[in-house]
Amino acid sequence: MKVTIQNLTKCFGATTAVNDFSAVIESGELIALLGPSGCGKSTMLNMISGILPVTNGKIFFDDEDVTELSPEKRGVGLVFQNYALYPHMTVLENICFPLEIKKVKKEERVARAKEMAKLVHVETLLDRKPSQLSGGQQQRVAIARALVKHPRILLLDEPLSNLDARLRIEMREEIRRIQQETGITTIFVTHDQEEAMSISDHIILMKDGFLQQIARPQELYDEPANCFVADFLGTPPINKTYGVVKNGQIVLEGDCVVALEAAKKLDEGRQIILSMRAEAIVVNGSDRLTEGIIDEVYVMGKEVLAYVQLGSRRVRAYVEADKEYNKGEKVNIGLKKRGVFVFDKETGERLV
Known part of the structure; x- marks a missing residue:
């Protein structure tokens, strides 16, 4: 019925x-x-x-x-x-x-x-x-x-x-x-x-x-x-970072610049939320959009979860289990297309 x-x-x-x-x-x-x-x-x-x-x-x-x-x-x-x-x-x-x-x-x-x-x-x-x-x-x-x-x-x-x-x-x-x-x-x-x-x-x-x-x-x-x-939705919870669109890039709190291609379509000066699922963040991959610093690494059975400092925020990212990361180590950060979203800071409306 x-x-x-x-x-x-x-x-x-x-x-x-x-x-x-x-x-x-x-x-x-x-x-x-x-x-x-x-x-x-x-x-x-x-x-x-x-x-x-x-x-x-x-x-x-x-x-x-x-x-x-x-x-x-x-x-x-x-x-x-x-x-x-x-x-x-x-x-x-x-x-x-x-x-x-x-x-x-x-x-x-x-x-x-x-x-x-x-x-x-x-x-x-x-x-x-x-x-x-x-x-x-x-x-x-x-x-x-x-x-x-x-x-x-x-x-x-x-x-x-x-x-x-x-x-x-x-x-x-x-x-x-x-x-x-x-x-x-x-x-x-x-x-x-x-x-x-x-x-x-x-x-x-x-x-x-x-x-x-x-x-x-x-x-x-x-x-x-x-x-x-x-x-x-999602476990662990999605990473939320706050920033502004400048010169076709996203500048996060703490002056972390993210060269996200989709940002070129957004209005200059727009206040945004960049949300990223842990599985969408690529640490030391082939594509570099920004730089982060390893804060903590946790081994959870077959998965390894790293906390990475991006500007003034810590984000969670899954990393390869066979690679070793040390606290304070600088790493390149890339983002997959799936699991990355840009929202308007005021309304929460999805922009990208």
Whole structure:
């Protein structure tokens, strides 16, 4: 099912949590709604589910306007952060419960519940209570309960945040498997960029209630629309340096001149941010754009990360493991085309 969000706004008194937000989620896709805490992503999910009324705007499921419909009439499956399982019920009874509310006959609801339990790999746990389950097992049961009523859309609100790191990885892969097997349109709210990058078809990135960019995960990383997007994605974080355009070159704070070809297209005197991913910085390569000084070198298994002084800023750069670098050593710095961006200092708008 396709979801269309048109100019959606949600206000809580004088606070605008979601501001004139528009997006299209194609049928059968898994979409990550990503952003820092307080950016409005859970508010967005709750408006799509019908839990929260909208202040302005429209929500369509396919061609049906569901903006004013109650949650039970929208046909959504919702999984919360805390799973919200009923502690006095068994796994089977928890999964059956939405069908019991709909007055589905017992034989049919048990059959459907067992089918969902098998899909999420808890078919051997049907007689247990939630207290007898691990966090990952509880999450699987919550997903089965959301899916058993055959919803039009599955909504997941930070479903992995209560799990340990290893289980998070396992469960995000399981969520992707379940989503692909069912083909159900799924919106997955998270503040974890790695989670979003690893399992989603597209990412919707939000900040302060505003849409920043919608794109495939790799496109979001490779072609950020603005400085916030570039900053939010990537480990280690992208390097940010500040400078001004002079004579077709970029002069960074600390009088470090970078002979970047793209700078020739920028207005003289423009204040900019030069952002560079660690893998885009080439130390002592064949192309020299500027000079830096080695500050620290860290060996991290197969990768070696160097901190290089560029003007008044330190930047991270991956260096070859078989070469030795010493603190205080001067090195030539080149930049790859991929992973290097120039943003306007005031607006954060991408220039190059």
